[in-house]
Amino acid sequence: MPPLPIYRPPENLLQVDFVQLSKQTRNSVWTIDFRNPKALRELSAAILWIHFQLRLEVPLDSLLPPIPNRLGYVYWTEQLSNHQALATLSETVHAIDIGTGASCIYPLLACKRKKNVNFLALDIDARQVEYAIENVARNGLEKRISVILNESTSAAILPLDILGSNSFRFCMCNPPFYKNATEIRLSRAQKSDLPSQTCTGRKTEMMTAGGELAFLRQLWKESLELSPHKVEWFSSLVGRKEDYLIFLRELEQPVEGVELDLMQQQVAPILAQTIVSRY
Numbered sequence: 001m002p003p004l005p006i007y008r009p010p011e012n013l014l015q016v017d018f019v020q021l022s023k024q025t026r027n028s029v030w031t032i033d034f035r036n037p038k039a040l041r042e043l044s045a046a047i048l049w050i051h052f053q054l055r056l057e058v059p060l061d062s063l064l065p066p067i068p069n070r071l072g073y074v075y076w077t078e079q080l081s082n083h084q085a086l087a088t089l090s091e092t093v094h095a096i097d098i099g100t101g102a103s104c105i106y107p108l109l110a111c112k113r114k115k116n117v118n119f120l121a122l123d124i125d126a127r128q129v130e131y132a133i134e135n136v137a138r139n140g141l142e143k144r145i146s147v148i149l150n151e152s153t154s155a156a157i158l159p160l161d162i163l164g165s166n167s168f169r170f171c172m173c174n175p176p177f178y179k180n181a182t183e184i185r186l187s188r189a190q191k192s193d194l195p196s197q198t199c200t201g202r203k204t205e206m207m208t209a210g211g212e213l214a215f216l217r218q219l220w221k222e223s224l225e226l227s228p229h230k231v232e233w234f235s236s237l238v239g240r241k242e243d244y245l246i247f248l249r250e251l252e253q254p255v256e257g258v259e260l261d262l263m264q265q266q267v268a269p270i271l272a273q274t275i276v277s278r279y
C-alpha cells in the first residue's frame with residue numbers, strides 16, 4: 001500500500017494540556033500515558049481536529065478509536081473503491097459501517113476524506129447510536145451519514161428492512177472480538193506484558209455471541225445473498241489472530257465469483273487484519 005498522504009495541520013488549533021496527560025518513563029522520557037483513558041481521548045480528538053477538522057466526543061467508558069488504525073482501514077477501502085477516480089466523475093458511493101460505535105469514526109473519516117461518499121452507520125446499542133448521531137451533527141454531516149439503531153427482530157447483521165431499497169458499494173465492520181468475559185480475561189492473562197494502551201470498551205463493544213468468528217461467519221453468509229446487487233463487496237477487521245487464521249482457511253474454500261483481498265496492519269497492541277470479499 002502506498003504511504004498515507006501527509007496532512008498540513010491548521011495553525012494553533014490544539015489547546016489540550018498534554019503535560020497533564022503524560023508520564024515519565026523509567027528512562028526519564030516524557031510520553032503520553034496511553035493507559036490513561038483521558039489521555040487517549042484527548043489525543044484522538046486532537047489528531048482528528050488538527051488533521052481532519054473533525055470534532056469528536058466519546059464517553060470515557062466507550063471504545064476510544066486509535067486514529068491511525070481506523071484511518072488505515074478507511075484508506076484501504078478507498079483504494080479498493082477507487083474513490084479518487086470516482087470523485088472526478090461525481091458519482092456518489094454509498095457505504096455501510098456495521099457497529100459504528102459512539103465515535104462513528106469510519107463514516108466521519110471517510111466523509112471528510114472524500115466528498116462523494118455517504119454512509120449508513122448501524123449499531124445495536126442505543127447509547128452508542130445517540131453519541132454517534134451527536135458526533136455526526138457536531139460535524140455537520142447529517143446529510144451524508146445516517147445513523148440507525150438496528151432494532152430488527154431478524155438475526156441478520158444487515159436486515160433487509162434496514163437496507164430498504166438502497167444498494168451499497170461496500171460495507172466495513174469492526175466487530176466485537178470476544179464471546180464472553182472469561183475469554184477477555186484469558187486473552188489478557190496470556191499476554192506477558194501489560195497492554196501498552198488501555199481498552200475502554202463497553203460490554204457490547206467487546207463481546208458478541210460466539211465471538212468475532214461467529215460474527216464473521218454470519219456476515220459471510222449474508223454476503224453470499226446480498227452481493228453484488230444489494231452490497232457489492234464486504235469487508236471486516238479481524239482482531240484476533242487465531243480467529244483470522246481459522247476464518248481465512250474457511251474462506252479459502254473456493255466460492256465461484258468471490259475474490260479475496262487481505263490487508264494486514266501491525267498496530268500495537270493488536271495485530272489487526274482486514275478481510276474483504278469482492279464479487
Ligand SMILES: C[S@@+](CC[C@H](N)C(=O)[O-])C[C@H]1O[C@@H](n2cnc3c(N)ncnc32)[C@H](O)[C@@H]1O
Nearest residue numbers: 065099100101122123124125174175176204205
Ligand atoms: C469494537 S466496537 C467498534 C466501534 C467502532 N466502529 C470502532 O471501530 O471504533 C463494535 C461495535 O459493534 C456494535 N455491534 C455489535 N453487534 C452488532 C450487530 N449485530 N450489528 C451492528 N452493530 C453491532 C457494538 O455495539 C459496538 O458499538
